[in-house]
Amino acid sequence: MIRLGIDVGGTNTDGVLMDESYRVITSMKTPTTDDVFTGIQTIIQQFASHPAVNLEDIQVATLGTTHCTNAIVERKQLNRVGVIRLSLPSGTTIPPFLGWPNDLVEALQPEIALIHGGYEYNGEPISHIRHEELDHVIEQMRGKVESIAVCGVFSPVLQDQEKYVVEYLQRAFPNMPISMSSEIGSVGLIERENATILNAALMTTIRQVSQGFRRALKEAGIEAAIYLGQNDGTLMTGDYAEQYPIFTIACGPTNSIRGAAHLSNVDNAIVVDIGGTTTDIGVLVNSFPRQTSLAVEVGGVRTNYRMPDIYAIGFGGGTCVTQQNESWKVGPESVGYCLMQEAISFGGETLTATDVALAVGELEIEGADCSRITEPVHDIYPLFTQLVAEAVDRMKTSATPIPVILVGGGAALMPTVLEGASEVIRPAHASVANAVGAALGDISGTVEKVYALENITHEDALQQAKEEAIEQAVEAGAERSKIEVIELEDYPLAYMPGNAILVKVKVAGPLAL
Amino acid sequence: MRWLTENDIEHIAVGAAVLGTGGGGDPFIGKMMALGAIDKHGPVKVINIDELKDDDFVLPVSGMGAPSVLVEKIPSFDQLVNPLKAYEEAIGKKVTVIMPIEVGGVNSLIPVAVAAMTGLPILDGDAMGRAFPEAQMVSFHLDGLKPELVTMADEQGNHVTIRPVNGLWSEKLSRQVTVAMGGSTIVSDYGVDGKQAKKSVIPNTLTLAQKIGELLEKRTEAVHPIEKMLQLLKGRLLFKGKAQLIKRGIQGGFTRGEAHFTGMDDDEHSECILYFQNEHLIAKRDGRPIALTPDLIAVLDEETGMPITTEGLRYGARVIIVAFPAHEKWRTPIGIETAGPRYFKYDVDYVPLEQLHEEELS
Numbered sequence: 001m002i003r004l005g006i007d008v009g010g011t012n013t014d015g016v017l018m019d020e021s022y023r024v025i026t027s028m029k030t031p032t033t034d035d036v037f038t039g040i041q042t043i044i045q046q047f048a049s050h051p052a053v054n055l056e057d058i059q060v061a062t063l064g065t066t067h068c069t070n071a072i073v074e075r076k077q078l079n080r081v082g083v084i085r086l087s088l089p090s091g092t093t094i095p096p097f098l099g100w101p102n103d104l105v106e107a108l109q110p111e112i113a114l115i116h117g118g119y120e121y122n123g124e125p126i127s128h129i130r131h132e133e134l135d136h137v138i139e140q141m142r143g144k145v146e147s148i149a150v151c152g153v154f155s156p157v158l159q160d161q162e163k164y165v166v167e168y169l170q171r172a173f174p175n176m177p178i179s180m181s182s183e184i185g186s187v188g189l190i191e192r193e194n195a196t197i198l199n200a201a202l203m204t205t206i207r208q209v210s211q212g213f214r215r216a217l218k219e220a221g222i223e224a225a226i227y228l229g230q231n232d233g234t235l236m237t238g239d240y241a242e243q244y245p246i247f248t249i250a251c252g253p254t255n256s257i258r259g260a261a262h263l264s265n266v267d268n269a270i271v272v273d274i275g276g277t278t279t280d281i282g283v284l285v286n287s288f289p290r291q292t293s294l295a296v297e298v299g300g301v302r303t304n305y306r307m308p309d310i311y312a313i314g315f316g317g318g319t320c321v322t323q324q325n326e327s328w329k330v331g332p333e334s335v336g337y338c339l340m341q342e343a344i345s346f347g348g349e350t351l352t353a354t355d356v357a358l359a360v361g362e363l364e365i366e367g368a369d370c371s372r373i374t375e376p377v378h379d380i381y382p383l384f385t386q387l388v389a390e391a392v393d394r395m396k397t398s399a400t401p402i403p404v405i406l407v408g409g410g411a412a413l414m415p416t417v418l419e420g421a422s423e424v425i426r427p428a429h430a431s432v433a434n435a436v437g438a439a440l441g442d443i444s445g446t447v448e449k450v451y452a453l454e455n456i457t458h459e460d461a462l463q464q465a466k467e468e469a470i471e472q473a474v475e476a477g478a479e480r481s482k483i484e485v486i487e488l489e490d491y492p493l494a495y496m497p498g499n500a501i502l503v504k505v506k507v508a509g510p511l512a513l
Numbered sequence: 514m515r516w517l518t519e520n521d522i523e524h525i526a527v528g529a530a531v532l533g534t535g536g537g538g539d540p541f542i543g544k545m546m547a548l549g550a551i552d553k554h555g556p557v558k559v560i561n562i563d564e565l566k567d568d569d570f571v572l573p574v575s576g577m578g579a580p581s582v583l584v585e586k587i588p589s590f591d592q593l594v595n596p597l598k599a600y601e602e603a604i605g606k607k608v609t610v611i612m613p614i615e616v617g618g619v620n621s622l623i624p625v626a627v628a629a630m631t632g633l634p635i636l637d638g639d640a641m642g643r644a645f646p647e648a649q650m651v652s653f654h655l656d657g658l659k660p661e662l663v664t665m666a667d668e669q670g671n672h673v674t675i676r677p678v679n680g681l682w683s684e685k686l687s688r689q690v691t692v693a694m695g696g697s698t699i700v701s702d703y704g705v706d707g708k709q710a711k712k713s714v715i716p717n718t719l720t721l722a723q724k725i726g727e728l729l730e731k732r733t734e735a736v737h738p739i740e741k742m743l744q745l746l747k748g749r750l751l752f753k754g755k756a757q758l759i760k761r762g763i764q765g766g767f768t769r770g771e772a773h774f775t776g777m778d779d780d781e782h783s784e785c786i787l788y789f790q791n792e793h794l795i796a797k798r799d800g801r802p803i804a805l806t807p808d809l810i811a812v813l814d815e816e817t818g819m820p821i822t823t824e825g826l827r828y829g830a831r832v833i834i835v836a837f838p839a840h841e842k843w844r845t846p847i848g849i850e851t852a853g854p855r856y857f858k859y860d861v862d863y864v865p866l867e868q869l870h871e872e873e874l875s
């Protein structure tokens with residue numbers, strides 16, 4: 001069995017083929033094209049003609065892509081969305097879309113309805129659903145929307161009302177995609193509703209992605225099951241992804257962290273992904289990226305959506321090095337993808353980080369000529385390691401030295417010794433770590449739920465959350481017997497007598513094939 | 514007198530999180546309510562306490578309950594104004610000015626939404642100068658006033674009027690009503706005339722929150738925003754370090770716990786422990802107290818200066834811990850009795866921040 005992995009980044013689209021023991025057979029990089037797909041096609045076609053590869057052996061094809069992020073950021077090809085909030089009589093002071101960028105709202109042409117419904121924190125209904133209101137909403141939305149988002153108060157505690165409403169709507173609109181908030185976000189109505197709306201708006205985009213990917217594979221003669229990368233470092237099946245496009249946002253940095261873990265065979269480390277313009281530093285905890293706890297904005301909209309904790313600095317292979325008075329300044333300007341034209345060592349006129357690394361002998365590139373470099377490179381090079389070492393230190397959780405894994409196209413710029421690192425690992429295929437990450441096959445399930453401890457013991461609550469997450473992972477394609485718990489946390493709800501806790505659990509397991 | 518702009522509200526939200534000293538609820542939802550109400554009903558006028566007339570009737574409005582409920586079950590417009598209506602009905606007087614009771618956290622901006630809806634001005638001041646967990650922890654209580662009337666409302670249209678005998682009963686009864694109402698209510702208490710408000714209100718705290726927010730936003734200049742914040746609030750930098758161990762537990766509905774930090778830079782080889790009960794209450798360095806409630810203790814992100822709440826604090830966060838002196842009303846015997854370390858069951862006597870800081874230096 002062979003796995004095909006593709007990761008679409010801002011500058012490059014990377015591809016990799018891996019054998020059944022997850023070893024890299026071949027890899028390639030091609031510039032990301034404006035339409036995104038041409039780059040993906042180029043890689044698939046190239047791999048299909050690889051002499052050592054039997055096309056029938058490629059059974060799994062995974063894609064990590066920026067399509068959905070681009071659609072939101074560029075306000076392109078978004079669906080007209082109907083938003084139904086189950087909250088009345090609560091919730092009127094903050095209507096849906098309050099605080100959204102105007103141009104994004106215009107792109108969605110939303111129809112909005114607040115109806116009776118929602119739950120208290122302990123699962124008692126705020127109001128029951130009223131059929132006449134639902135019928136009215138159906139008439140309001142008919143012919144005006146292409147996709148619907150349903151969001152009920154405290155649906156992470158109890159999904160029943162949301163499920164009921166979704167089924168009711170499906171009878172009226174049999175082919176309409178409907179997004180349900182309890183499957184998308186956690187506690188925090190506004191943020192969860194925002195993420196659900198964005199999910200609903202991406203339905204056409206995600207279908208084009210998964211169908212386009214299927215077609216490109218088929219044209220190349222590859223009959224593989226397709227999967228899309230999520231930002232938590234796990235995969236979803238193509239069909240599942242078509243319902244949850246929002247989960248593909250920001251999968252790029254996650255893929256490189258996961259890829260780094262795999263290539264280096266280390267589970268806990270700092271991952272430094274050096275690109276052409278920036279360096280992303282992430283933290284690998286039990287082979288998954290550490291998530292940020294801060295509210296995350298997507299295209300100017302606040303969501304409570306899961307994102308890896310990344311610290312980015314303006315340093316990469318194309319970073320410009322300039323003299324300022326007596327000292328040297330590193331970046332943040334960069335020649336980016338024009339490195340091969342503009343860097344001094346390649347016949348250009350700009351002194352870049354790559355030139356300096358070549359001149360001090362840390363880096364070797366065929367065809368590079370650093371004889372024209374006259375700057376004091378031995379004074380400049382330590383500035384690079386200092387920049388990266390400081391950024392690494394910022395992300396560390398303790399002063400104890402910890403392994404640092406260098407990946408990305410610029411990984412070779414760094415020396416093999418770094419302050420604060422117990423060891424510096426620059427694995428083979430480091431430059432395509434993100435495509436490797438995309439090809440790795442773990443499937444996850446995540447549950448975030450509030451439990452009132454009057455009705456259930458603390459232990460039972462954790463157990464129940466765990467079981468639910470496992471069911472979710474199995475449904476998404478994981479092999480039940482190999483699912484493991486990755487994260488399990490619980491938080492008390494403050495300022496409330498009568499103990500209530502918020503439980504967060506994440507499980508993951510390999511693809512069931 | 515001035516009008517609050519959308520930008521002002523954004524800034525107040527950030528400053529309110531700093532003054533929330535780790536608790537008080539994320540001001541985000543209050544900001545959204547204020548912006549939503551202004552959007553629908555028009556702008557809000559801010560007046561300072563010098564502009565109060567003796568016969569004005571000033572009514573505080575706040576949210577009570579769990580911030581984690583407030584972020585799901587968002588109040589209705591009726592719910593926001595019902596406590597005010599019930600208060601007016603019970604006392605037979607018209608409210609002329611709205612005020613925040615607690616400038617720290619989400620309660621800084623909920624009254625702004627009420628002011629927008631009613632067209633009444635909002636007072637630039639509050640009754641805490643920070644965030645505190647209990648209803649009697651207000652300057653009115655310190656001045657010997659009783660909350661003779663407490664009105665509360667939920668989203669269903671229920672409202673409750675309580676006539677408690679003192680501040681402690683007010684807290685006890687209103688907390689139970691809040692639970693029955695689903696864990697989050699809108700409350701009015703300590704309605705006072707303009708003359709009393711001038712004596713009891715901690716002045717200019719909305720403007721203070723706004724200034725803090727502005728400092729943190731304009732981060733391009735050479736001086737670190739935390740430096741400027743310390744100047745503005747006459748504060749002290751307590752500790753620079755990384756969060757290590759964080760312990761949280763529930764006790765009587767409050768998150769009680771402690772967070773341990775190991776030092777960096779000048780504080781290398783030192784350890785700092787923060788004790789919190791929703792809000793940060795005590796900071797100790799290598800076992801010695803360095804800041805004590807009611808003085809304000811805030812945990813700020815080392816790089817951005819943005820405040821981090823006790824719920825948002827994570828293992829590995831790189832922070833600067835700062836403290837600001839509480840308003841003088843809190844540093845009196847009754848202030849210390851109401852919100853000093855011993856009230857929160859910590860076995861240590863209150864010592865002002867400045868004195869602790871000097872002892873630490875010598």
